[in-house]
């Protein structure tokens with residue numbers, strides 16, 4: 468006991484950092500806590516009874532295959548229905564051979580890291596970006612280059628300027644990671660013309676795009692925008708998506724779409740990671756799509772979440788003081804808010820937790836923790852409708868208090884300065 472093994476840890480283990488969000492997820496279980504923190508789907512949307520019936524049917528008819536190891540690339544019929552959906556719904560031109568099933572789309576980030584990133588390689592990401600991509604890539608020790616976001620997602624003007632400089636270096640960027648739909652955490656969506664432009668740049672500068680698209684189907688307003696992958700004639704895009712947001716995250720079934728050359732390397736990497744994705748879960752996902760349950764389910768989820776988003780937007784309007792700003796996302800699960808410059812979302816979180824309301828601080832989503840000081844990510848899909856309003860009432864009052872206390876502090880400092888100046892005779896008393 469007490470004999471720490473940390474001295475035996477690998478250099479890589481030193482790159483493994485606990486995620487602030489994962490820590491925060493534990494708060495979901497504290498009584499009275501209203502959490503805008505996690506990225507959790509609402510359990511009200513989970514088709515529990517249907518999944519039970521499907522599992523029953525699968526096990527009654529084919530327990531032998533279902534309880535056996537599966538092949539690493541995934542259950543064939545599931546790969547087929549996914550390829551079909553990618554073509555019909557996301558305007559791609561792919562077949563089963565372009566699809567690999569993974570244990571949650573998070574696994575794609577790890578596999579892409581293994582296959583493409585050598586230590587010191589440049590990976591371009593937006594700032595902010597999806598937290599678990601940051602930690603997932605970090606294991607492979609890349610150098611991150613960041614590009615800011617605006618209402619149109621990644622700032623392509625900045626990206627292009629950066630590429631002009633970086634492409635002249637000995638090791639130019641090889642991988643660009645983007646979240647074009649309802650960005651996590653920023654909520655913003657990339658217009659079609661920017662998607663095409665990014666692909667042209669990939670061709671000009673010879674880099675690979677990893678397109679992360681878990682929220683594609685969760686659009687509440689506006690028109691669907693085609694994925695970058697759907698314009699990809701050169702096989703430069705690795706596309707990833709998931710059943711987590713349209714069926715259940717607990718099943719851990721996601722997929723990657725890419726050219727067979729890339730997939731075959733990813734499959735070898737996956738073999739040593741987990742041999743294959745859970746076969747029962749894959750077969751449930753297959754029946755769920757093949758028997759036509761997915762479309763009505765997506766419609767149901769969109770109805771529930773778009774209502775929650777409306778409640779959140781009107782709660783923010785009602786309870787947030789002047790000076791707090793936020794984007795109005797067209798879909799997805801998150802809203803990104805910016806506090807007045809004098810506030811720090813880390814300090815705010817401490818006060819918020821005392822009032823039993825949680826969010827994720829902006830800095831979690833940047834490779835440089837000095838960034839994102841004034842930001843917070845708010846999830847609107849998990850809390851019950853009335854809890855969204857109550858949570859925002861609590862959060863609004865905490866933000867108000869912080870503003871007042873900063874104002875008091877700066878007034879006190881001004882008064883102290885004035886007093887010191889008077890004592891020092893710097894200011895006349897006449």
Ligand SMILES: Cc1ncc(COP(=O)(O)O)c(C=O)c1O
Nearest residue numbers: 506571572573597651709711721
């Ligand atoms: C942007 C993004 N990518 C990937 C994932 C991973 O999803 P999963 O592994 O459940 O498919 C998530 C989950 O929240 C996400 O928000």
